[in-house]
Amino acid sequence: MIESGALARDILIRDGRVSALVEPGAASAGDEIDASGLLAMPGAVDAHVHFNDPGRADWEGWPSGSRAAAAGGTTTVIDMPLNSLPPVLDGGSFDAKRAAAERGSLVDFALWGGITGADDAALRELADRGAVGVKGFMCDSGVPEFSSIPDDQLEAALRAAASAGLLVALHAEDDTLLRDATRAAQVAGRRDAAAWADSRPPLVEVRAVARAYAAARDAGARLHVVHLSSREALGAIGAARRDGVDISVETCPHYLVFDRDDVSRLGAILKCAPPLRDRANRDALWNAVSDGRIDLVASDHSPCPSDLKRRGAGDIFAAWGGVAGVQSLLVTLFTEAVLRSGGSLDTRKIAGFVAWRVSTKPARRFGLWPRKGNLAVGADADVVLLDPDPEWTLDVEDSLTRGLSPYVGRAFRGRVVRTIVRGRTIFADGRVVAEGGGRFVARSA
Template sequence: MHFALQSKKVIVQGQMKPACIEIKNELVVAIHNYDHPLDCQVIDHGDLVILPGLVDSHVHINEPGRTEWEGFNTATQAAAAGGITALVDMPLNCIPVTTTKAAFEEKLDAVHDKLWVDCGFWGGVIPDNIDQLDDLLNAGVLGVKSFLIDSGVEEFPNVQANDIRKALPILAKHNVPYLIHAELDCGSHPDPIIGDKYNSFLASRPKKWENDAVALMVDLAKEAKQNGHDCKVHIVHLSSDEALESISEAKQAGLRFTAETCPHYLTIASENIPDGKTLFKCCPPIRENTNRESLWTAVKDGRISFIVSDHSPCTPQLKHIDTGDIEKAWGGISALQFGLPLIWTEAKNRGFSLVDIARLMSHETAKFAGLDHYKGQIKVGYHADFAIFDESKVFTITNEMIKHKHKITPYVGREVTGEIKQTYVRGQLVYSDDSFVSTPKGQVLLKQK
């Protein structure tokens, strides 16, 4: 395999410029000037943007065990259709949960011949597996995740502060991130009656839950550092703007402390969510428009490090779509393939460039997952992972275009700007003009020892 892609708009070395990318044996072997003569096939994409393939480090795929919710085949197809060339799978909605080496090996067996993009994996920390963390991390997971609140999955119970104290030195030794679902049930309000009312659901999970959880993690990370353990602590799917102050404090104190947010927190405001629309339910919840604007400011100034999907699918029945019962509905947003157009539609009007978006959705996510020595940039020696993107194409999201397993998303009917035309994974065309090419060519990505 020896060919080249060129365009007037290639994102390389932190800028967009005309370039020709030479590809051989799955890698970028040279980056030439546009129209550089080569003795191989050169595919010219004209004015379409060649982005580094996106890296989504927060995806719930649920296989093995709950493949009626989602599976690796459909999830990685949706990823490819969204310009994502590598993703990292979450440990908790599969059966067994990924909290032991044996469970991880079972998951690796399940992915054979199903990956359309490359895939890494997070493990989990629960109260009774801390003595097995070394084995789990040595098996190749890229890091681990815990909940500070009921996860909704019985086999994945939440941790307490003392569990975290035991886990942090082990994670520091392995130099992997500790991902935290940061909500603490403060127990300071009576259980509300939610029913089909979105505002009742929003009130049931106040900002204080997130604020207190983030503050706790800052304190525990400081304590660990004072004891000689410099840990990478990461807050997943941040939704409360009030927690940003704690995150800033942690960064200023020299802690390795980061946070992510997601398209749904940046593109939807609670004021616009109708009652009974269960597809909008997620935890922590989508908050008010003023909160949304604060999150955008934090993305701009770096307090929030990157943007990921938190694709969290389930069956339509579990979403209680017909009854509109938000209280009973499973929480989670399904939108894996639409992240780039959703974010670009909002970001381009806020002074962000596509170079910024590539950093926020590819380079920084690859670095976070420990994949940045071969993913996340168009660079000589890196995997030839590309998304060919029409930055000005306007389209409306429909159920019919959805590639993940269940054709439901809260974004149906939304007009967005920017369409993925093609996706290359390690130099192999896997998606082109709404069709998948050849057979699954994705590889497993394990932590390098």
């Protein structure tokens, strides 16, 4: 028996799809899974991962990254165009990324293209191949081969993306402001972990979001703001919506459960851009996830070799910025929702809320719904079975990413006991039980 939403239902799967949802025991099947006491959710659709493969597979890679995803109940990842080599900026590099993923991924995958300017031909190639959209930077991307969109070309780039039918995901940090604040911190001799957040204050994000939405409004572009970090920027998002801009926004688990004190305690493992902020900011972001001002939560999984983190011990500016979180997306959100409800909410309702934010909303926004993010007849049978009760800690040997995870040693409530992609079990009882087989999913709307 499986709990689907608030109801007990048996889920029937045929040829990789959900073929029926029926009263418990009303049908039989050749192969039955007893899910008594478990919650069935549509597998997570992680809209923001960097698996860096081809090119930097030693940082992560499709086999390792997708195994970590499977262990966390993620059945589809949407991979970012940068940190892999070549970056995905046209049809040829898109094909290379797709081929690497088809060779190595255990979970299904969709792909972001990249945008660095108004290159109409390249954008059309990406759109024709089914990219979910294109990602661009308003500041330095962190890697030399992926340029930011110059300030004076932002509107033209957004216009070109709109005419190719592509949504634009923006890393919204104002380049001028953050360079000024970074210089000030470094001139003051700061190298400590807290200097990172001080070098990228909330205004850096607010100003970028405000400018991006004004440009998107004039260009008629659809916008997605990735990894929103500051409560101050929620105001600019609200203004964009009131202005009629088609805008969505994500935040990441690390902004919801860690703060700048954790960066001082744990160091560069939690260095990311934009940076972690204070406790009150965490609460404000959580409230925005709860009431829908933040549409969805994605991991922004961006690991690196451990020495690129360790070099931050003496100088936070020298470390790679990125947090490894693909394995813990769903359970982090579930745990936090249970804690914040103070035990007052039914775990089935919490699972429904989590599924909406990490599965259904991203699938809808990025054109993968109703095939993904949807536990309904006709959809792909991507199912995660969650035991809502256990309290447990992530051990280092169970962390499957190649990178260092700040979630190792952390306590969780609720455990993924089985992950199913198109009817095929890929993770069960604490172990990855399959290899490869992940398929490309093109944007369908």
